[in-house]
Amino acid sequence: MSELVISKVDKRFGKTVALDDVSLRIKSGEFICLLGSSGCGKTTLLRIIAGLEQSDSGELQLDGESLTRLASHKRNIGMVFQSLALFPHLNVSRNIAYGLKMRGVDAETTKTRVEELLKLTGLTGFGARAVTSLSGGQKQRVAIARALALEPRLFLMDEPFSALDAGLRDHLQQEVKKLQKQLGVTTIFVTHDQSEAMALADRIVILNNGKIEQAGSPKEVYQQPSSRFVAEFIGANNLFDVTIESGAVRFKEYNLGSSIVIGTDLRGTQTLTVRPETITLLPPGNSSGNSRGNSSGNSGAFLQGAVVMQRTIGALIEHDIDIDGHLIKQTMLQNNDYEVSVGDTVGLSWDWSQAWFLPGESG
Amino acid sequence: MIRHIRITALSLLFAVSATTVQAAESINVSAWGGFFEETLAAEIYPGFTEETGIEVNSIAQPTSSAWMTQLMAAARAKKAPTDISLVADEVLYRGNAAGLWAKLDTSKLPNTKELKEGYVKLDDDGKAFGVGALAFYTTFVTNTDYSKEAPTSWAELWEDKWDKKLGIVTNPNSGLIEATAKTFFGGYEVMQTREGLEKVIAKIAELKPQVSLWYRDEGQFQQALEAGELNAGLYYHDVAMLSIWDGKPIASNFPKEGGIVSDASWVVTRDSKKIESTEKFINYMSKPETQALMARKLGIFPIVPRDSMDLTDEEFSAVGSEIEAVKTQTEIHLREGDWLESKFQEMIAQ
Amino acid sequence: MNLFVPRVLGMTAFGILCVFFLVPLAFMVVVSFYKADPMAFYQETFTWENYQKFFSGFYLNVTLRTLWTTALGAVLVVILAFTAMLAIAELSRKWQLFWILVLLSLMCLSEVIVGFSWLILLSESAGIPRLLGALGFWDNPRSLSPSFGAMMIGLVMLGFSVVSLILYPQVAGRDKSIEEAAQTLGTAPHLVTLYVTLPIFMQTLIALTLTMFVYLLGVFVMPIMLGRPRDWTMTVMISDKALGDANLPLGSALAVIMLIITGVILLISLLASRKRTA
Structure with missing residues (x-):
């Protein structure tokens, strides 16, 4: 044709x-x-x-x-x-x-x-x-x-x-x-x-x-x-302005993990995108509050914050989680075995293979 | 007669409003709107008021037939839109037949004896239903820029020298039929039969290629003649004289067959409540002095014998001519009115 | 009852219509059967005479001429106004407004003023002929009026601004993508107006043409001022009869006949256009 x-x-x-x-x-x-x-x-x-x-x-x-x-x-x-x-x-x-x-x-x-x-x-x-x-x-x-x-x-x-x-x-x-x-x-x-x-x-x-x-x-x-x-x-997304230094990917004061584990050879200031549906919520106890300033806790949670909004859309539940003033969107299926409500403190983690660093944004 | 067509609506308005203005000593007098009515009101009526103490409300009236239609409607409603009206012969007789005019006692009109023969229109009982007011000429007018020599005969209208720039009235009552009859058929006798009239109209039809404007609005003709868009035509002598005095390149010529003369009469409307005052008015207007004044101011042709007035030769020749006039054959127009009108209209419009 | 007020209003409107339209109309029909009296006005006796005169040839002739002239005028008005509006709709907003204001002000002019201005424009002493003469395009410039063309210009001028202003919002607000669609479907740009825009507006244009036709039938001043006697329309003849000759019966009869002819033409056009849409 x-x-x-x-x-x-x-x-x-x-x-x-x-x-x-x-x-x-x-x-x-x-x-x-x-x-x-x-x-x-x-x-x-x-x-x-x-x-x-x-x-x-x-x-x-x-x-x-x-x-x-x-x-x-x-x-x-x-x-x-x-x-x-x-x-x-x-x-x-x-x-x-x-x-x-x-x-x-x-x-x-x-x-x-x-x-x-x-x-x-x-x-x-x-x-x-x-x-x-x-x-x-x-x-x-x-x-x-x-x-x-x-x-x-x-x-x-x-x-x-x-x-x-x-x-x-x-x-x-x-x-x-x-x-x-x-x-x-x-x-x-x-x-x-x-x-x-x-x-x-x-x-x-x-x-x-x-x-x-x-x-x-x-x-x-x-x-x-x-x-x-x-x-x-395109779609809902979470953007994190991260810095990669000495093999560690950092967001604010959080250490998200080592760049070797994450599989990136980028350095400096980068933008990380994580889709809401790829984020998993974890019970806060598991992160035991020691993620701050440290590498991931034994639960694998990278971040921790409070649930400020929750709504149900059909089969999905949407959450907004406040991480030091930065709102993170998260969605999950309704029949998830872990249920949270507004006010709860939760831990967040995701599969790094689904996360994406925007190209050409290094500073 | 189609004088002053432009002010129809306005005059109707005046006619209506005038009926409400009825001062104790006043009469309503209507005349053809425009120059005629304005000059009468400004120059002639004040003398009457001075003499009799009767005020005159001057009213502008439309073309004669339209005016008659209005008077007819008013008469049906027993109203008098005016006390006195200036009308052409045709309206005078038709209105009389329809009973529109009041009957006047001639003994109250002593001055009418001064008028030329036949100007007091009497009915079978010896009462007057109309009194002659004035006469006016229609002449062979030319634009002197284009036509240096004054035409001497109506026959020259038919000559091929007007550059297709003739202006002729659309109405059959202009006198053109009479002028044609007198010029080409040896007199008005030919007009007595329809066959004869058809011959005359056929002769007029020969003018058609020369005529660029068949007019019904005087203003349009006058403007075109003054501008040279028309080289010649038929027009009222009095208004033509005004143009000439204004310095316009126009001449009003009396051909050897004579200018066309038409009469106008005063009539009192049947339902007027002021017959006595109207009689005084008509009596005043019939005086030779008034006739002379109208000749000077209006340029009309007086209807009293010349020796009864103090007009100089110059003044007299400005308003008319000693040549025997072409007379409008009113009886024939009345008798054949509709037929003649249709024939004439068909001739020009086909 | 809620219906009381609207009903009263409706009846009042109907009453006014009767008094101002139907009564004079009825009077006209009645008078048309009276006998004209050359000495007076008319006699109230029944006669077909006035109607017979219509079929004498002359009036029939004038009627055909009137219908043809008026139809031509109406078609010209609508075509010109439509074309002009298509052009104006392409201009910038500012210029569109300018032309609309010009049209509006044209509409304020009376028939007589429009007639007189064309009389002057077409005269040899002051108008276009003189200009052409001065520029050397015309050896012997002559007045262009009275003539059929001058009368037609007058008629078109009378209707132009009204028709334009009716058409403007529709033309300016039309969906231009329809014309673009026609282009993408293989219509050359210069044919789009003919193949698409014109057919879309056809119903409106026909309705406007009929309206103009009826409107121009009644125009009196333009034929008299700008036309030759052989161009005069029935309206002129009717008023000549009714006012000039004070022959109201014949004038009325002619008016009644014109009314019937107009009615028949409108009815036929209406039926024809119904059939088209069905």
Whole structure:
């Protein structure tokens, strides 16, 4: 299918920098999510790919062919807009057939293709309906079917599900994922919702202030964030500013362990990230209060603090633990054999293989 | 007659408000709005008030037919929007037929004996339903920047020398039909039958390629003539004279067939409560001195014999001419009114 | 009862409508069957005469001309206003506001003032012809009015600001991504307006055209001021009859016929547009 290479794209709107030296290679058949908060440049990048916006500099290549000078209507891309942008004056079939008609496809072929797409998107029998009479989810499907009608080289989606309720959104995400795998179309999906990106993407591209912070698989960006921004943006996380000196990793006055045991050869000031679900709570007695100024106690607890918040979300229990004014988030399954309540003093430990030092932050 | 069309709405307002202003010794007098009404109020009526002590509330009235429509409606409601009105012949006779006018005792109008023959309009009982007020000319006006030589005959309207810049009135009552009949058909006899009238109208139709403006608004014609967008046309002599005195490049010409003369009469509305005062007014307006004053101030043509007035030759030639005038054939217009109107309108609008 | 007040208000509104609209209308219909009297006003005797005169050819002719002129004017107004609003909606906010204010102030001008200004603009002594003459583009500059074109300009001017201001919020607030979607689906940018924007606004534009059609049917000043006699519309003829000749019966009959024709045209358009949406 189609490989898209984005090289050194810049875009400004007046004094605002929307994209700053963005380069990215998207493999054929890949499902990419452009993730970031509003104003990060993700939609601008998508619109430049669609040809609806011109980059100030840089180059786009699709299968080795430059897109930079190619007008939008000649790029053969399918795009689903945030507002869906269905043609209100056309019925479902005519919406889907629009691109085929523009392309001059004959009536018979068009009809077959439209039926095929209706079936593919679960809209069989809805062809003659006015688009204004459809439900939110049905409108989404029409928009998707319309975008896919021309068998586009790229399939672009701009926050298509942001207006839907959670249940429907989940459902459509799964459908889109399935459809994309089935068709093998190279897809770029813009979203500000990291869990949506996690659910959909083969690779997540995180944008911040017009720059790519990190591009990687959902697992990579989750477990091995490349920057403080990514670490905090993707999922809940605990960040510790630690110092590694003389083979010991220290946080405040706590000695978290020896760098040999932890398996790092970093030195100096570093940022350590530990996901809440990788933290284990231990009874305070076990840490016997001697962890301070010392290496881990016999229980293996690195830190000790008081539980200041506890809440239950479904199968999970969330805790906030105060370590000398530093709040640590921890989550665990409800049926844990160790139960604590607010006010209790607890010890904290984690599996070092799940902890991660942010790269390039040494001071 | 289509004098002063612009002030229709305004005059209606005045007509309504005027009915409420009824001082003990005052009458309401309406005349065609604009220059006419303003000059009458400023120059002529004060003399009457001085002589009789009766105040005059001057009212501007719209074009004659529209005014008649309003008077008709007022008469149905037994109201008199004005005591006295200045009307053209057609309205005079139609209004009389509809019973709009009060009947006046001629013995109370001694000065009307000074008027030329036929200006006191009597009904079968010998009572007057209208009294001549004044006459005015419509002439062959030209812009002297474009037409150096004064035209000497109405026939010159048909000549191909106006650069397609003629302005003609849209109304068939302008006198153009009469002028055409007199110039090309040897007199008004041809107007007696519809066939004859159709011939006259067909002759007027020959003007169409030369006419760039068929006007109903005097202001529009005058402005265009003064600016040279029109080179010639039919227009009121009195207002043309005002333009000339203003230094505008305009001439008002009396062709050899004569200028078109139209009469206007005073009528008293049927429901007026002040018949006596109105009689005094009409009596005053019929005096040769008043006629002479109106000729000087308004530029109208007086309707008393010339020797009864003290007008100089210069003053007289400014308001009219010794050449025998083209007379508006009111009976024919009344008889064929609707038919003639439609034929004329079809001719210009098709 | 809670319904009492709204009911009374409703009845009052209905009463006012009756008094100010239906009663004069009824009077007009009645008068249209009276016999015109050249010596007086009219006689209250029943006659079809006034209606027969309509079919005499001349008035039929004028009616067709009126319908055609007015329809052309309405279509031009709507097309021009729509195009102008599409252009204005692309400008910056400041300039949009500027043009809206210009349009608003245009709307304050009366028919007569608009007519007079065009009369002057099109005159050879002061207007565009003189300018063209002075610039050497026109050897013998002549007044461009009265003419059909001048009258059309007048008619379009009358409706333009109203239609523009009605269209502006809809055009400026439209979902532009629909047009972008059309582009990504292979529509060349210059065809997007034709293929997508226009069809989307079609219903609104048709409704506005019909409104303008009815509005322009009643315009009196523009044809008289800027048009030639052969351009005069039925409104001019009607007022000539009713006021100029004091022939109220014929004037009324012509007005009733125009009313019926307008009604029929509106009804047909309404039914046609219903069918389209169904």
